[in-house]
Amino acid sequence: CIWLLFTAVLAAGCRHATPRPLEVGMWYWNSPFVVTDADLRSLKTIGVKTLYVREATFTTDGKNALTEFHEHWQSNPSGIKIVLVYNFDDGMIRHFGALPNSSLVADIAAGIGHTVDLVKSHGINPAGIQMDLDCPTRLLGKYAELLVALRKRLIADKTLADREGFTATALQTWLNSDKYADLAKACDFLAPQFYESRTGATIDTVAPIADLASLTRRVEKADAHGRQFMVGLATYGHALLYDSKGNFAGMYHGMKPTDALRHPALRYDASVPMSDSGTAPSIAQYAGENVLKLTAVQSDLRGHVFGYHIAYIIPSPEMLKRQIAAVEKARAEHCSGIILYRFPQIGDELAIPLDAVADTLAGRAAKPGVSVQLRCRTVPWTLIGASTTGTKSPASFEVSARNTGTAPTLLAPDGLTVVVRLDGRGVERVDRGNFDEASVGVLSQDGRFQKCA
Numbered sequence: 270c271i272w273l274l275f276t277a278v279l280a281a282g283c284r285h286a287t288p289r290p291l292e293v294g295m296w297y298w299n300s301p302f303v304v305t306d307a308d309l310r311s312l313k314t315i316g317v318k319t320l321y322v323r324e325a326t327f328t329t330d331g332k333n334a335l336t337e338f339h340e341h342w343q344s345n346p347s348g349i350k351i352v353l354v355y356n357f358d359d360g361m362i363r364h365f366g367a368l369p370n371s372s373l374v375a376d377i378a379a380g381i382g383h384t385v386d387l388v389k390s391h392g393i394n395p396a397g398i399q400m401d402l403d404c405p406t407r408l409l410g411k412y413a414e415l416l417v418a419l420r421k422r423l424i425a426d427k428t429l430a431d432r433e434g435f436t437a438t439a440l441q442t443w444l445n446s447d448k449y450a451d452l453a454k455a456c457d458f459l460a461p462q463f464y465e466s467r468t469g470a471t472i473d474t475v476a477p478i479a480d481l482a483s484l485t486r487r488v489e490k491a492d493a494h495g496r497q498f499m500v501g502l503a504t505y506g507h508a509l510l511y512d513s514k515g516n517f518a519g520m521y522h523g524m525k526p527t528d529a530l531r532h533p534a535l536r537y538d539a540s541v542p543m544s545d546s547g548t549a550p551s552i553a554q555y556a557g558e559n560v561l562k563l564t565a566v567q568s569d570l571r572g573h574v575f576g577y578h579i580a581y582i583i584p585s586p587e588m589l590k591r592q593i594a595a596v597e598k599a600r601a602e603h604c605s606g607i608i609l610y611r612f613p614q615i616g617d618e619l620a621i622p623l624d625a626v627a628d629t630l631a632g633r634a635a636k637p638g639v640s641v642q643l644r645c646r647t648v649p650w651t652l653i654g655a656s657t658t659g660t661k662s663p664a665s666f667e668v669s670a671r672n673t674g675t676a677p678t679l680l681a682p683d684g685l686t687v688v689v690r691l692d693g694r695g696v697e698r699v700d701r702g703n704f705d706e707a708s709v710g711v712l713s714q715d716g717r718f719q720k721c722a
Contacts (some may be wrong), residue, residue, distance in 0.1 A: 292606025397434030513576030557588030638674030
């Protein structure tokens with residue numbers, strides 16, 4: 270008996286020491302659903318085998334569950350499994366406790382059945398269904414009962430096959446509930462979202478999205494339930510709004526960071542690296558996220574928002590690197606992988622690009638690669654009728670710069686500066702184009718740029 274006990278303990282220790290490689294999935298929350306050839310190459314480099322695509326959102330009129338939105342499919346990526354995700358809006362979350370599960374099962378199953386048929390009409394065979402209802406922790410038992418009944422109904426309606434996965438997302442706070450185990454048993458696996466546990470009540474206490482301080486502890490707690498799960502990790506940023514007194518006023522969805530930096534009604538205040546507890550004083554304490562702060566210096570058309578603040582939380586590859594390290598440190602036999610939120614849209618400034626995610630997972634250091642081009646042409650017709658006695662034709666030139674690497678430059682007015690040295694004096698006009706500023710000046714002996722007329 271002693272020998273058998275020793276063997277069991279040794280085996281358990283080996284499982285923790287050498288777990289299988291992490292499976293990687295990604296949540297796709299955009300519409301329409303488009304995966305380009307370049308996106309597909311990046312996904313396969315990352316190792317993503319499954320995309321969890323938001324197919325529909327359920328809302329309520331106070332009595333019934335209604336399908337408010339469904340995805341528009343324009344791609345069918347080869348070699349990638351598609352799991353359809355069904356989330357619930359704030360109205361449904363508020364009314365969930367009062368709505369009977371029997372009517373919810375009927376309405377939700379009908380909505381899922383209809384949308385699954387639409388997806389199949391595009392030649393896509395879903396590999397499973399995932400539910401995403403952020404209900405209050407006190408209603409977790411009701412939610413578990415809903416999922417058990419819903420799964421049976423979907424199988425009976427032939428919307429879901431027995432072999433297909435039925436999963437659900439989970440909130441961090443649910444881990445403390447005695448009903449979490451019931452929820453886990455109702456699904457093939459849960460995907461607890463271990464990020465965005467706090468926002469910061471004031472503009473001076475803005476918190477990072479990734480919760481590195483407690484990620485390891487929560488992975489261990491989820492594993493202790495003895496059910497398979499995948500860890501939801503953040504690869505995105507967002508924007509927060511604070512009032513003129515610096516108190517949190519809600520989420521902000523008005524402008525992208527680069528547009529906000531150029532807006533005449535907003536003043537740039539700072540762009541600083543963040544730690545778990547505030548400003549990062551060292552690289553070791555850097556959470557992989559920066560906060561960009563701006564203040565409204567003009568009121569809107571209604572005479573409001575003067576003095577309000579916007580805080581953009583900007584992610585970097587370091588954010589993902591540190592989250593994965595925390596998961597690897599804590600996971601044991603029941604943690605099968607990670608799901609990243611989110612797949613970036615075209616021009617998305619608040620999500621880590623796919624190629625940067627690929628580099629991070631491959632252990633390659635992300636680096637910005639700046640490409641600068643100078644296009645120049647002479648304009649000899651400007652000499653016609655000119656009073657100058659010179660014979661050298663003036664020149665017109667255009668400067669362009671783009672980041673071709675996998676890491677961002679600092680998102681700030683001085684994030685990138687291009688200096689063009691001219692071989693002669695005299696500038697007639699300078700247009701800034703898409704740069705934040707274009708200035709004429711001279712370089713001093715110590716290399717400082719000094720503006721001049």
